[in-house]
Amino acid sequence: MKRIFEPVEIGGLKLKNRLVRSATWEGIAADDGGIDERTFAIYDELSRGGIGLIITGFxxxxxxxxxxxxMMRLHDDALVVQYARLVDLIHQQGVPVVAQLALGAFYREDGRQTEPTGMTVEEIELVERQFIEAAVRAQAxxxxxxxxxVAHYFFLSRFVSPAVNHRTDAYGGSAENRARIVVEILRGIRREAPGLHVSAKVNSDxxxxxxxxxxxxxxxxxxxxxxxxxxxxxxxxGTSVAGVRPGRGEAYFEPFAKQLAAETDVPVILVGGLRSREVMQNVLDETDVELLSLSRPLLFDPEFPHKLESGECDxxxxxxCNACYSTSEHRCRIRR
Ligand SMILES: Cc1cc2nc3c(=O)[nH]c(=O)nc-3n(C[C@H](O)[C@H](O)[C@H](O)COP(=O)(O)O)c2cc1C
Incomplete structure (x- = not known):
């Protein structure tokens, strides 16, 4: 029987419990991807709050x-020092940390945004290289x-979507072809940054x-x-469904996560509307889902994992309310 608060090892990551901070964009990095004291403070607070694993904002x-x-960025070796400081302060609390690597959209050198169907194979290979090199920097x-x-209609999510990708070559058509770019990125990371845990965040719909x-x-x-x-x-x-409350509309992607965990061996992380101990424990009891991921509850209270563990709250x-999407640093408006 799985428990929320028990140590677990997933793909080489050692977590003190099954709670994950899901990627949450802060919107405060400099244009060149540089991060400052405000970002360090947010992650310092998160890492002290009892969470088992942190995934950075995109x-x-x-x-x-x-x-x-x-957006934070890892496109340039010069940024490695700043991100190493971020990793260090999280590691000081014994919490592992994963960088969420993303491409919002592909922009040609002249600044034009280009969708998957209109890209050349060389441009696809450039994107693959950018992901692989960012992973190498993340490891450094x-x-x-x-x-x-690969979720939320960011570039790779659009690439795997038949509604957007109308290519007729090896990168379009079948699921295998639409997923090829992700597979090639994954293989490249395995080759050039061996030992890194590699996860994907996906759309279930x-x-x-x-x-x-x-x-x-x-x-x-x-x-x-x-x-x-x-x-x-x-x-x-429709990632952050509005109006979810404890006991009302929780765990809205659970059916897909349950099926994926049942039909494959891949460790599955469920995100979306997890609000109560009861529902979280039910997910662990009734499915093979391994980890429970939270975004807005940790904006409301970064100490939520500690409080749940100690019994201070359920x-x-x-x-x-999703007001966090429009506040500075994406802070919670009603935060304690
Ligand atoms: C302010 C804000 C920023 C977010 N930034 C990201 C992000 O950078 N990457 C991502 O994959 N999801 C992002 N999300 C979505 C969350 O990771 C999560 O999937 C979603 O909010 C549902 O989980 P929740 O009900 O625990 O908030 C963000 C959500 C919020 C509220």
């Missing part, structure tokens, strides 16, 4: 990616792993006409599982 692999503002900075962001439905998403996940990816975090478009006070 970290762009490209210097000219301007899909969102204030001391990160325990990387998570490839694109929720758009012609996009990945559950079956299509399962095909992509199984390809990654067959490649030996170390973990898959199950999400979906539920998160997060009301899933």
């Amino acid at each position: 970290t762009s692999v490209a210097g000219n990616d301007r899909y969102f503002g204030g 900075a001391g990160f325990d792993g990387v998570q490839i962001h 694109d929720f758009v006409p012609g996009g990945l439905n559950r079956q299509g998403a399962m095909e992509i996940c199984k390809i990654l599982a067959d490649e030996g990816i170390d973990s898959i975090e199950v999400s979906g478009n 539920d998160s006070g997060c009301v899933s």
